[in-house]
Structure formats: C-alpha cells, structure tokens
Amino acid sequence: MKVLKVICENFVDAKPEVIKWNSWDGEHLRTVHGAYVAPIFLMRRSGDGLFVDRFKIPFLPLRVKTLVFTTQWDNENQISFTLTPFFIAKNTINVTEIRAGHTRVRVTYEFSGNWFQSLLFPIYKIMIKKWNKVVWEEDLPLKLRRQKALEYGFVDYAGIPADSVDRKDRSAVYKCEIPVPKTAGIQEIQHPFFTERD
Numbered sequence: 001m002k003v004l005k006v007i008c009e010n011f012v013d014a015k016p017e018v019i020k021w022n023s024w025d026g027e028h029l030r031t032v033h034g035a036y037v038a039p040i041f042l043m044r045r046s047g048d049g050l051f052v053d054r055f056k057i058p059f060l061p062l063r064v065k066t067l068v069f070t071t072q073w074d075n076e077n078q079i080s081f082t083l084t085p086f087f088i089a090k091n092t093i094n095v096t097e098i099r100a101g102h103t104r105v106r107v108t109y110e111f112s113g114n115w116f117q118s119l120l121f122p123i124y125k126i127m128i129k130k131w132n133k134v135v136w137e138e139d140l141p142l143k144l145r146r147q148k149a150l151e152y153g154f155v156d157y158a159g160i161p162a163d164s165v166d167r168k169d170r171s172a173v174y175k176c177e178i179p180v181p182k183t184a185g186i187q188e189i190q191h192p193f194f195t196e197r198d
C-alpha cells in the first residue's frame with residue numbers, strides 16, 4: 001500500500017472554535033462550495049458525522065459518489081475519511097491558535113492506493129493544493145463573519161442583542177456545539193436513514 005501525504009496551511013484572524021464550527025456546519029457545503037453537489041447526512045452525533053454526496057472532482061467535469069465519515073478526534077484535530085470509487089482519502093484538520101485570535105489551520109491530506117493507483121499521486125498532489133486554496137477562499141468569509149458576529153454577542157438562532165450595551169464579546173468563551181444546531185426541514189436531513197443524537 002502506498003500513501004501520498006500533502007500538507008496545506010492557512011492562517012486566519014478568528015478563534016479555533018470558529019474554525020471548528022465552519023468545518024462542522026454541514027449546511028454550508030451545498031451553498032458555499034462548488035464541489036459538494038448534494039450532501040445528505042446519514043448520522044450526526046456529538047463529535048461524529050457521516051454523509052453521502054455526489055462530489056465534483058476538482059477541475060474536471062466529473063461527479064462521483066462519496067461517503068464521508070468525520071470525527072472530532074481531540075480538541076485540535078478533526079479527522080475525515082472519504083470513500084470514492086477511485087481511492088480512500090483521510091484528511092486531518094489541525095486547528096491551533098498561535099496568538100490570541102490568530103489561528104493556523106493545517107490540513108494533512110492522505111491518499112492510499114496500490115502501486116497502479118499510485119501512478120496518479122503526482123496529479124492528486126497538484127489537484128489537492130489547488131482544491132485547498134479554492135475551499136479556503138470559499139470558506140473564509142464565513143469564518144470572518146462569524147468571528148465578527150460573536151464579538152458583537154451573536155447567539156445562534158437568536159441573533160445579535162438589539163441593545164448595544166448588551167453586545168458583549170462572546171468569541172473567547174464560545175464553544176462549537178457538535179452536532180452544529182441545524183435548520184428544521186433542510187434537505188440534507190431528508191434521508192430515511194438519518195439518525196441524530198445531541
């Protein structure tokens with residue numbers, strides 16, 4: 001078995017819990033990212049999630065079925081395993097606050113394959129770096145907006161306090177809830193197998 005490992009790093013002025021929220025918010029996948037065509041959750045519970053999707057291969061006119069299992073391994077590391085018809089991929093998102101309010105997001109992508117499949121590794125390496133850049137840029141406004149909203153005292157499904165004296169900075173105390181609270185009736189939870197435990 002051969003393994004390709006590619007590490008990509010990005011930095012953002014936001015707290016680690018905001019990054020975690022962005023990673024665990026399944027509802028943004030379809031609307032924000034070009035590659036996730038129709039994510040459907042099968043299971044969500046504290047620290048774990050499983051979904052299927054028809055995934056658009058980056059930079060190619062191809063869509064493939066994928067099964068993605070994600071787990072919050074520890075406070076700083078989220079691990080996902082993705083099954084596609086071509087490979088199994090593992091990606092680890094390490095989130096580290098390197099100074100107050102400034103966070104490094106290091107994603108380690110790993111692909112496994114036999115000798116024959118490994119012939120495609122050089123192509124995967126080029127594609128995954130481009131993919132990381134595209135996904136990072138698609139997500140960045142969400143991270144910055146949530147960070148700013150928390151600084152104004154934003155609470156999910158309650159909003160920002162109407163009175164300015166009540167707008168206390170919550171960004172330092174905010175903890176990302178997993179599963180992330182979802183909107184009722186969304187199409188992502190319509191599968192008959194959908195199972196959830198808070």
Ligand SMILES: [Fe+2]
Nearest residue numbers: 022028033139
């Ligand atoms: Fe995203």
